[in-house]
Each structure stands twice: as C-alpha cells, then as structure tokens.
Amino acid sequence: MSKFLSLLKLQINSRFGLSLAKYNFRNNRKELWKAIGMTLVILVALGQFVFIYTLLMSKFHGAAMLMNSPQLILTMGSAAAGLLILFFGIFYILGALFLAKDTEFLASLPIRQSSVFLSKFILVLLGEYPIALFFMLPPVIIYEVGAQKGILYYITALVCILLLPIVPLVISSLLSMSLMHAVSRSRRRDLIIITGSLVLFLALFLGQNLLLSRMPERGSEMDLFLDILQRRDGLVEWSGRIFPPSVWITKALSHTGAEALKNLGWLVLVSAACFIPVWLLSSLIYQKGATAQLEAEKKTVSKKLTYKGSSPIMVIFKNEWRIILRTPVYALNSLIGVIIGPVIMIMPLFGGALAQDPDLQAIFALIDWFGSSPVRVLIFSGILTLFGALNAAVSSTYSREGSTLWVLKSIPVKPQVQAAGKLMAGYSISLACAIATSLAMALSMKLSFLVWLSSAALSAAALFPVCLAGILIDLARPKLHWNNPTEAIKQNLNVVLGMLAGATIILALGAIGYGLIKLQTSPILLYGVIAIVITALSLAGVIVLGKTAARVYSRLEG
C-alpha cells in the first residue's frame, strides 16, 4: 500500500476507534451494547433538532415559493453549514494538525510533511461531513419534493455536500498554518496560540459581517430590491453573498443543463484552486509549526519556587484553571463564550449589517416595548444563560483528564470534593461569560442598572444547575481515550449533551416564567417561583453529583 494511504488508514482507524470497536464486537459484547445504546440516545436527541430544522426549512420553503425562489432554502442551508465550518474550523485544524499527540511520532517517519498534512486535513474533513449533512439534507429533500428533480439532482447534491466544507476548511488551514508558523519563531508560544486564534476567529466573524453589509452601489434601495426580486436568482445571490459557494451550490442544484454544470464547475474549480496552493505551502511550513509545540517555553528568569498550600477543593479548582489556560485547545474552547457573547452584543454599536437587519430591529423594538417589566429581565437572562451554557469546560472536565485520570483516583481527596472543585472551576467560566456578555448588553441596549443587575443575577443562578447537568453527564460517561486534546473537548459528545441539557433547563425555566406571566402574577411571585425551581434543581443536582462521584470513581478506568 502506498505510504499515504497507509497513513490515512491509520489516522482514520485511530481517530474513530474502528479496530477497538471490532475488538469489542468480538470479545466484549457489553461495551458494544453500551456504545449502541449511547448512539441511539444521541440520535434521538439529535432527532429533535433535525425535526425542528426541517420544520423551519419547510416554512421557509413555503415563503420562498411566494417570492418565486424556492431554491433559496438551498442557499440558506449551505451558507449556514459553510459559515459554521469556517468559524470553528480553525480550532479543529489547530487541534488535529498542530496540537495532536502523534506529531512527534509522525515526524520521525520517512513520510513527506505534505502527506501528513493531507491525511490530517482529510481527517478533519471527514469530521465535518455530519455538519454538512445535517444542514444540507433537509433543504435538499424539501426542494426536490417541490420541484421533482430526479436522480441526477441527488447525485449532484451529494457532490456538492462533499465539496462544501473544503473552501472554509482550506481558509482555516491557511490561517492556522500561518499562525503556527509565526508561533514557531516566538517564545511565548501558548499565549500566542490562544490569543492569535481568538483574534483570527474574531476577524473572520467581523469580516463576514462586513461582507454582509456591503451594498451594491446601484441606485436607490428600492431599485435594488426590485432588481433582486425580479431576477430569477436575485434573492439567492443576495443572500449567498455571505458565502459565495452557496450560490454555486444552489444554482448547480436548481438549474439544469449547461447552467447547472457551469456552477458545479465553479465549485469544483474554486475548491481545487483554494486547496492546491495551501497544500503546496504545507510542504514548506507545516512541520516547523507542528514541531514547535513540542518545545515547552523555558522561562529564563528563574522564579522562586513557592511552597504554599491550599485546601483540597481550591487545589482542584486552581489546577483546572491552570490546565485550561496552559492547553491552547482547552483555553480556546472554554473561553470562546467569554469572547463571542460580548462581541455579538456590542456589534450593533458599530453599525453594519446586523444593526440594520430588520428582524433584529423588530426584536429590539419588541424588547423595548416591554419596558423594565419582568419579561424583559427574563428574556435577557435567558440569552445570558444561553451564552454561559456554551462553555465546554464543565461537561468535559473528566474527559480532559484522559490518561492522567490515575492522579485523581490515587490522591487522598474525596471524589465529592474533587467534583466540587471541578464544578466551581467550570461554573466560574460560565459566570465570567454571562457577566461579560451582560455588561456588553447593558452598554449596547442602554439597560437600566436594575434591569442589568436582575438579569445578570438571574442568569448567574440559572447557570448553576446548567453546570451541574454538564458535570454529571461527563462523570457518567467520560471520554478518556483520545489522541489529541481536541477530541477530549471539541469532538466530545458530552459537550454537546451538556449544551442540550443546558438548553432544556433554560427552556423549562422560560416556560415557567411565560406561564406565570400569562397568569399575571406579581413580579415578586414570579421571581420567587423561578428562584425556588432553580434552588430545587441545584439541590437535587448536588445530591446526585455527590452520590455518583463516590460510586463512579471506583469503576472509571484511565
């Protein structure tokens, strides 16, 4: 077998644990059933989202039909997938290509660095297909049902889905490779990796916003909209300007004959044209960036060693924070909410497309209309809690221990105390995110002090049971075997489940609040009931956590 294929096979096998599954299938049926059960649970949990998304898309399909452009849903689906992959691709690429555990091993083999790059790129690409499928399949099917296109359409759709993640991933690769190349020349590596990738992330985000707000200079706004509505693909081009490949995908699928072929050709051509130069570049600079992370920073100034002691719970708390801050992948994934939340809230201040978006303005107007009523506080705190719940640290806290789990198991600190320390560390991150976001929100929406304070306090309280749910999920089924830290935090289902659990809690609290408001209860009663529910949830969670921690620890295997 060629070296490259062999390498690719190894990477895929190891990443997805194929041999291990096969081995379990033969020798360890219990493991197998557990895996199958888990997959079912996840499919059901995801099923809800597929359902909601499909429903939404078919609503849009109906609306778009009225504007004579049913194909618009294809644009929306592919743009959503493309942007998501673009924004988060940097973190995947950094994790798989530069911060993986096998870098050293691969560097010692007689394989060209561009082959290593390619195999890892494909690995990341494979990991993106579920996202692409999730976003693309519903609109592809809905559109076909309406337009009756036949088999050739489905084949084209498959090709489009396969090509869709390439352009965004290539852009992320280019950015991360340049970042790592710069890092390999510097001394403060970890710091630069963390700040650098956050800056790149923000730049992509703002850049995209800029792309969106770019208005074609063509007469008045009225003319523009008439033009958009009159041309067959006017709406598609207008909405797709945020992610140009989505326009080609839409046209390749909705047109027939030469026009379809031309757009498919564009997609193929641009994907190749993006990929090839980056691949060639990788043969020059990939390895240097990858091996740079093998070298730890050595502080030349010899700091005095300190021998201060702390209480066990603080030790665990501090240790969590240290490891998160010193492992770029963890820092990025845990702290991203602290950055994204405030940025999204502040964005309207800078104008741009978001501020002019009529839907968003309608929402703002609606919120304003509630004045300082509890409804407003509920909505704000719901948003804040949602941002706080994006924190991946808490629901991967045991998974991140990986092969060093033996430390936790062997130290003379009760599992309950350890769980408490870990919970506090995770909760403090969520809290930081909620508070930072609330400050930005207060600034851009000119909230009164009271509204700000009650929203922040309410979300701080609600985040506690959310974090509890996260840590419980991770404690129940930690993912301890991984080859690179990205797998522990980013490609960890517990994180997804934790966010789902968080969203469920927020929805439940929102439903209770909505019900009470409908009943026209007084604000005091409203807040009182919500506080009681949160307290009850938290208490129950704490008790369950204490019980499970003690029980689960003995059977965890690192």
Next chain:
Amino acid sequence: MLSIKNVSKSYAKGKVKAVDHISLEVRRGEIFGFLGPNGAGKTTTIKMITGVLPIGLGTITVNGYDIEKDPINAKMSMGYVPDTHDIYDRLTGIEYLNFIADVYGVSHGERKQSIEKYLDMFDMKQAAGQPIKSYSHGMKQKIIVTGALLHNPPLWILDEPMTGLDPKSAHLLKEEMNRHCQKGNTVFFSTHILEVAERLCHRIGIINKGKIIAVGTLDELRSSGDKSLESIFLELTDEGSEIHE
C-alpha cells in the same frame, strides 16, 4: 554512519542550551553508548538525529544523507525507539506494525518474516491481535522496538530501550544489538544502566549539561588504573557540575 557536527539546540528560543556544540562520529559496525545524567541532552540529541526536532545549529548526516536536507532517505536508514510509550492506543499491535512496514516500504514477504521473528522473540504473538490499549508498559515497549527494527535499517537509534523490558527480553534485545553490529550495522543508544554500556558498547560518549565531556572506548576512558565505568561516570559528571557552579 552517523555524523554530528557542531550541533546546538535551545528549546523555544530560550537562552539555556539543551545541547551545546556537540560533535560525534559513529562508525559502521559499532555499538555506541550515549550516557549522561537526567536532563543532560541525550533525548534532545536523539530527536534531532531522527528529525523529530529541528536542528538549531550545525548538521547531522545519517548514512550520508543530511537529515534536514534529505529527511526521507535519512529516516529510511534509521530505526528509532523513542523514550515514550505513547502510541496509538486504539490500534491493535499488528495494525501498528503493518503501518510501520507500509511506511518504510517493506515488502509483504519480508514483513511477515521479520514481524514474526520479533513477535516470537518477545513472546508477543498472542498480544499482537489485541488493542495496544490493553498492553502493559513492557508490552508497549516490545511493540515499539519491533516496529523500529522490522525494516532492518543500517542504523538503530534507541532511547533507553531497556526500560520496562523483563530480564529475558532485555537480554534478547542486547543479543540482537550485537548480531546487528556483526553484520556491519550500527547501534546508537542511550541508557542509564552502566553495566549494559560497559559490556555492550564499543565506544561510549558521555554528555553533561549539553556538552560532550568524554568519548572513547572503555579503555580510553579509563585513563589510569582499572576503574569501573560507574566511577568514571561519577567523576566526570561531578567535575562538570563543579565547573558550572
């Protein structure tokens, strides 16, 4: 076979040199022992030889190939046993070995023969079909050693190869090193076990704080009398630290 010229390396552009202007020539047919206290720079040197770390300054050639300019050919001439046992947990032993054989371009006939030879030798036939995750420390080491040797390279680079091996396997590995040399090949290995170095090596290099402080045959190192390698080692590395402090 292996030539290190004026090589220096400091980690992350730090001021402290992990390896400081070292030069070494290791000849064909020779077992070369690389000794030194913890943190002396052995692993760093070995990682530069094997192309894992970029060389800071200087050049390293393996079998006539410059490791930086012609890495593929240089790596093809080496078998490397690293100091860690961190390998793909989720693969089975045989999958790992087949991967290595593919990468080094070992034909099917040859690979079967040499994999079987080492699996038999290390008594790993049974375990080879199981995930590496289920291996003990020493079993992982055996699989890594097998992987490094199966393409029959002219130069073996072994970083503390005996750690974790049981006495019988360690003995077998030492015999294998001897046999390899007798065929005109070369072994370069680091170790902390001085008895092994004393009995096995044709020449010994001692590194301390990044600098080579002694190279030669055992007789050359024993400048006077009949000292053991242990006392030579202690004397030399002690003096080194006195000079530095």
